Amino acid sequence: MLLDAQTLARLRGVKLRARAVMEGVLSGLHKSPHQGQSVEFAEHKEYAPGDELRHLDWKAYGKFDKYYVKRFEHETNLRAVMVVDASASMGYRSGALSKLDVANTLAGALCYLLVRQQDAAGLALMTGGKWRDVPPRASAGHLNVLLDTLESTQPNGATDLGSAADHLVEVLPRRSTVIVLSDLLDENQDALKRILALRQRKNDVSVFHLVDPAELTFPFDDPTLFLDMEGEGRIEVNPREIKESYLEEFNAFLASTKAACAEADVDYELVRTDEKLDDVLLRYLARRGRRA
Amino acid sequence: MTFGNPWMLLGALGALIPLLVHLFDRRRPRPHPFGPLAFVLRSQKRTASRLKLKRLLLYALRTLILLAIPLALARPEFRSDAAAAQVVKGPAATAIILDASLSMRWSDGTSLFERGRDEARDALKDLLPEEPATVLVCTQSPAAPPPPGFDRGRLRGLVDEAKPTYGAADLSRCMDMAARALEENPMPGKRLVVVSDMTAGAFRLEAPPPTMKGPTGAPVKPEVVLRDAASGRDVLNNHAIVDLKVEPALQAGPRSFQFTFTVRNFGAEAVKDLEATVRVGEQTLAKGFVDVPAGGTTQKALTVRFPQGGTVVGQVSLAPDALAEDDKRAFVLPVPRALKALVVNGAPHATRYRDEAFFVDAALTAPGSPVEVATRDAEVGLREDFSTYDLVLLLNVAAPGADDAKRLADFVENGGGLFISMGDRVNTEEYNERLSGVLPRPLRLVRTSAEREDPEADTKTARLAKVSVEHVLFSPFTGRAEEGLIGARFFKYMLLEADNPRSPGASQVLATYEDGAPAVAVMRKGKGRVALFTSTVDRDWSDFAIRTSFLPLMQRFAAYLTGSLEEREEIRVRVGEGATLRPEGTQKVSAVRAPDGSEVPVKEQPDGSLVAGPVTEPGAYSVLGADGKLMPALSFAASLDPSESDLSRVPQDTLTAYFGEDTVKASSGDTDKPAVPLWTWLILAACLAFFFEGTLLRK
Known part of the structure; x- marks a missing residue:
């Protein structure tokens, strides 16, 4: 079931939206890149001194009169943190959903998927210059906490990706999965680099770059007084006169962001707020599957 | 500048x-919170200067559009005030007079x-539909114009077919003719x-300007519109050959002529090395080469030696200028042919200067003379075959024998020339008897006006009168x-009878003495000519032989008697005039x-004379005889x-003062009507501005 933004908008609350999106994703499970203590059999290995005796396959000994040790490929104990940018600019909407709505929905859907496969999902919400953290857990009851937290979030304050990066370094152990959902509209030019630097700490980093269609096409005609959503700035322009120049600037920003992510080996997904979000997730998961 | 719809100018406001929109537009822009404001700011900074220029251009273009359209609708026209007056005067019967004189070339x-x-065509175009018109092409002898009508095609045809002439045109006369046609x-x-x-x-500014009968019968002045075909030019530079004289240049040879050009420079600048x-x-x-000062006249003489005799048709010319037609002039020149003369010496003498033929021989063989002289004494000379000569001169010959006289008469009859001069040896009775057929007049007796030894001879001697x-x-x-002629003194001369009884009226006396006695008599006989000089051609009876006029007169006798001297008066014909031709004897002219x-x-x-013409172009005209051959x-x-x-x-x-300021309505066709009406340019400007404004807006 592919749900477009209009349909999702009619669903009240992050829980419903996230669930709807999740159900639309037919296959979202992914294998853990780490071997652990899970239960799925992988292969046999001839016993060698030092191997745990409890993994000896007695049935195989009965058949072949040799000692074989079972080896398992077990599901990971994945720790994923959804870093949701809830700055004021994320509240912008030209259609049915704001960028924050979309970010919350995507984050919620991902949490569903993770918890469903017994991975640990957590949240790091930045709003009004403060952090709200929900540590990663894999229990089913934790999902409600996550979704409630997302639902209660309001856009506020300025985007500060730099402090987000610093915060994550503090709270995350190594080898975590970090999924950033933001419009990346940070005045600090180095902020994105600092987020991408998390990858160097063996974290698996993905970036969902949320963009409103109006930001992409600049469809304004009449003289407009543009107001800064995160500050006091304002400017009166005739949009038709600067449209060409604006689009050049914005497309260059998108291109440079994408290039920086690719360079840092970070998954980058540009998400238009009018897109079908299950499509977005399928695309993302498919790419993840290919990488795994 | 005038406007057809002046009230439309209000639209220019x-x-x-x-x-005003720029000054008073206070519309509040819609506020719009926008995330990527930084990009809007950067874009605005990047495009600020370009936008400023664009706005300025848009403002200018919009102003131009709003200004050009009402101006175009007001139908502006560049016309002089006089031309404007013409427009508002109302319809008029119009005669267009097109100058076709030489100067228009x-x-x-x-x-x-x-x-x-082109001006005439424009004048036809400018006519209102209700205005009847006619066209008069003004030449030296203009034809009356057709009555004014509305057939514009026919009038255009008249203008198209008109050609410039080589003659003068009297515009005053043409205007009078046109005025009569409009009357x-x-x-x-x-309107003219x-x-x-x-x-x-x-x-002709001394003549009164044209008038015509008004409605009450009183003369009224027509409206006069002057269209200047040379507008924009204060001076029309021109030089021309205004006169040409061709005279024999005997010092340079028998067939040499001096061509004297009179060149006039009508321009304001001197002409050099023309x-x-x-x-x-x-x-x-x-x-x-000739230099002519500005407004001045210069003569230039060129000497030409023609290689052979006969009638020469040629042309003298100057380096052509803007009016090339007057820089050349044709000439028809009779060049004397070589002549053979037999001098029969009736009184030879051992001392050369006392010889009867000495002076004649010297005169006819002088440098430049075309005459080749053979001098014989009477006995030998009269036995010569006269037909081998063009001219026979009997100088103080007693009298030819009867046979010789008959041969002489035949010689003259067949076109030979005979010159007879008197002297002591002349036997009057035998002359009258044997040469009666060729003597212009019978001889009477010798008259002595004074003896040489007479101290009062100076006063008594006869002179030509x-x-x-x-x-x-x-x-x-x-x-x-x-x-040189009237200074000669004649001691003796032969008196002649009053007329030739055999051919009354055939002889002609060309010179007489003071007492009225003939000095020179000539007569035509058959195809030939005879001249009788009643005194001697040596110094026995007169001192004429040592006078300055003797040499040229003897050479002219030779030329005249042999028919090589142009006897007719030089025919001076100007374009537009007729040429009077006087064919000799039985000559018939078939065509010119x-x-x-x-x-x-x-x-x-x-x-009996003929008038050819009027001739319409300059140059050499050929006259053909009855046999179709050229008659040079x-x-x-x-x-x-x-x-x-x-x-x-x-x-x-x-011109304005002449025609009256109240009647002259226009000057130059170049200024009174733009090639393209101004309003079309304004509309074009508005359209272009509209186009560029749209293009700018789309960017």
Whole structure:
């Protein structure tokens, strides 16, 4: 079931939206890149001194009169943190959903998927210059906490990706999965680099770059007084006169962001707020599957 | 500048709209919170200067659009005030007079006539539909114009077919003719449109301006519109050959002539190193250079020696200028042919200067003379075969024998020339008896006016009293040259009878003494001619032989008697005039052909002469005889009227004053009507501005 933004908008609350999106994703499970203590059999290995005796396959000994040790490929104990940018600019909407709505929905859907496969999902919400953290857990009851937290979030304050990066370094152990959902509209030019630097700490980093269609096409005609959503700035322009120049600037920003992510080996997904979000997730998961 | 719809100019106030919108537009822009404001800011900074220029351009273009449209709708026109007055005056019967005189051939690439024709076409176009019109092409002998009508096509055809002539045109006369043509038209308004180069020769400003009968019968002035075909040019530079004299240059040879050009510079700038040439066919016989000061006249003489005799048709020319037609002039020149003369010496003498033939021989063989002389004594000379000579001179010969006299008569009859001079040896009775057929008049007796030894001989000697200088024989002896004739003293001379009884009236006395006795008598006989000189050609009876006039007169006798001297008066014909031709004897003229080969009408006159013409172009005209052969002696050259070469222009003020300020309505076609109406340019400007404004907006 592919749900477009209009349909999702009619669903009240992050829980419903996230669930709807999740159900639309037919296959979202992914294998853990780490071997652990899970239960799925992988292969046999001839016993060698030092191997745990409890993994000896007695049935195989009965058949072949040799000692074989079972080896398992077990599901990971994945720790994923959804870093949701809830700055004021994320509240912008030209259609049915704001960028924050979309970010919350995507984050919620991902949490569903993770918890469903017994991975640990957590949240790091930045709003009004403060952090709200929900540590990663894999229990089913934790999902409600996550979704409630997302639902209660309001856009506020300025985007500060730099402090987000610093915060994550503090709270995350190594080898975590970090999924950033933001419009990346940070005045600090180095902020994105600092987020991408998390990858160097063996974290698996993905970036969902949320963009409103109006930001992409600049469809304004009449003289407009543009107001800064995160500050006091304002400017009166005739949009038709600067449209060409604006689009050049914005497309260059998108291109440079994408290039920086690719360079840092970070998954980058540009998400238009009018897109079908299950499509977005399928695309993302498919790419993840290919990488795994 | 005038406006067809001046109230439309109020619309030009609309041009203030962009300014007012700029000043008073206080619309509040819609506030719009926007995330990526930084990009908007950067874009605005990047495009600020370009946008400023764009806004300025848009403002200018919008103002232009709003200004150009009402201006175009107001239908502006550039016209002089006078032209504007013409427009509001109302419809009028119109006569367009197109100057087709020689001066209209002046060309700087496009001739004035071509421009004038365009002006005439424009004048036809400018007519209102209700205005009847006619066209008069003004030539030297203009035809009356057709009555005014509405057939514009026919009038355009008249203008298209008009050609410039080589003659003068009297515009004053043409305007009178046009005024007469308009007089009958019932329309109260009358207009004369004069298309001309406005040169001084075109108008007779001393005559009253044209008038016509008004509705009450009283004369009224028509409206006069002057369209200047040479507008924009204060001066029309021109130089021309205004006169040409061709005279024998005996010092340079028997067939040498001096061509004296009179060159006038009508322009305001001096002309230097102007090439002057004499040509026959394609061959240049002489070339020189002449400088002519501004407004001045210079003469240049070129001497040409023709290789053989006969009638020569050629052309003298200057380096051509904008009016090339007056820079050349044709000539028809009889060049004397070589003559053989037999001098029969009746009184030879061992002392040369006392020999009867000494002076004649010296005169006829002088340098430049075409005569080849054979001198014989009487006994031998009279036995010569006369037919081998062109001329026989009997100098103080007693009398030829009867047979010799008959041979002499036959010789004359067949075209030979016979000169007879008197002396002591002349036997009058035998002359009268044997040569009665050829003597212009019978001889009577010798009269002695004074003896040489007489101390009062100076006062008693006879002198020539009356000489027919109008005759070709004596024509050069005018002025100071005449003194050489009348200064000669005659001690003795032969008296003649009053007339020739055998041929009454055939002889002609060309010179007489003071007592009225003939000195020179001539007569035509058959194809030949005879001249009788009643005194001696040595110093026995007179001192004429040592006078300065003796040599040229004897040479002219030789030429005249052999028919090689142009006997007719030089035919001076100007374009537009007729040439009077006087064929000799039984000569018949079958046709006269113009330089372009066309036939010229010929009319016979009561006195037997013929008038060819009027000739319409300059150049050499050929006269054909009954047998279709060329008659060189009657051929002639026609020249242009020098006054037409004067292209000085009449000032506009003078013409305005002449025609009356209240009647002259326009000056130049170049200024009174733009090639394209101004409003179309304004509309075009508005459209372009509209296009660019749209293009700018789309960017």
